[in-house]
Amino acid sequence: MNDELGLRERKKLRTRAAISAAAIELFLERGFDAVGVAEVARAAEVSKRTLFAYFPAKEDLVLHRFADHETDAADVVRGRRPDQGPLSALREAFVRGLAEHEPVTGLCDAPAVVAVFRLVTGTPALVARLAEFTGAGEAALAAALAEAGVPAPDAGLAAAQITAIRRTLAEANMAAVAAGVPARERLPEARATAERAFTMLSSGVGFA
Template sequence: MSEPVGLRERKKVRLRETIAETAIRMFLESGFDRVSITDIARAAEVSRRTLFAYFPTKEDLVLQRFADHEDEPARTVRNRRTDQPPLDALREARLAALSRRDPNTGLNDDPEILAFLRLVRGTEALAARLMRYSARGKDTLADALRENGFDALTARLTAAQVIVVQDELARMNHTCLAEGQSADDRYPEAVRATELAFDLLRDGLRDRS
């Protein structure tokens, strides 16, 4: 008798998580470039073929955590209140993410998360691949903005600015935490920086020139 579809899918999800967690642990212990696909497959007790079925490249083993969030800004725009401007919805979502210490904001001082972000930012191949996720995030956000009345050029430029600003805010937070500041101590300044960033996105430099 074959397994129910739901059970098979849950097993696939668990196996995918096991492979990724094994790989990240090994990368953190030994460095991304020093761990091979064969090493990971052996440690996760799967074949190389099975591993590649879940993760087409070595970089995907790490960056799948980011892939799950690449369309988050687009979803924020599409799911906002009908009376709420898109930029206000994105600001509100970012502030909420800071308050819950979402790792994607850089404002999380859990040692494992800090180590993971150091691995990503300090490994050339991972940093380069991460730029592709940012590019796709811009594309999906631009699509969402066009759906909400923005012309194509305005949608594209707005999406590019939002994604770059959010990436830079996260980078600043992570740098402060990596230098020893706690997430709680950094939080007020992270909020101030986010508010300023979205004020600039909304108003430009009219009052600062």
């Protein structure tokens, strides 16, 4: 039974990935607004009903990659070492992500990732939808900070600041990479800027 459930889950993941890949290929070729959901379904060889079962909104065909990281910051806070403060854990995780060129930090110059960066930043509907995911991630982080003992309303205020800093850092890296700066070349500046930003946060939010 477990093997059957595992096989079913893997099949769902493959279907989800295939639909998204077909959509992104079409969007990159002709533009997000010029491609309809029905066309994506045909390209992925699924019905529209199946497509919407995996992706409730057209924007999610692209942004599910970002949505999958929606609770990353909250997960870092909850998974930190016993002797480590929330902000210290977030700082460490972000800097490590830069070194590993994780797409969520904006410092990834893999051609496919850069193409998606450009697609997202150049499409108002995708920018608006991404803001929704960012807001949900901020709420999750606020909850994790509250669990860590940060009192209200400080948890919410701190989450807003941390989310804004992470977004600003990622967008700056994304812009540099999209302009043709190799990720490895950008890394020292990206790391120094991140360290400076988190130092400012530490002074402002009042906890380490």
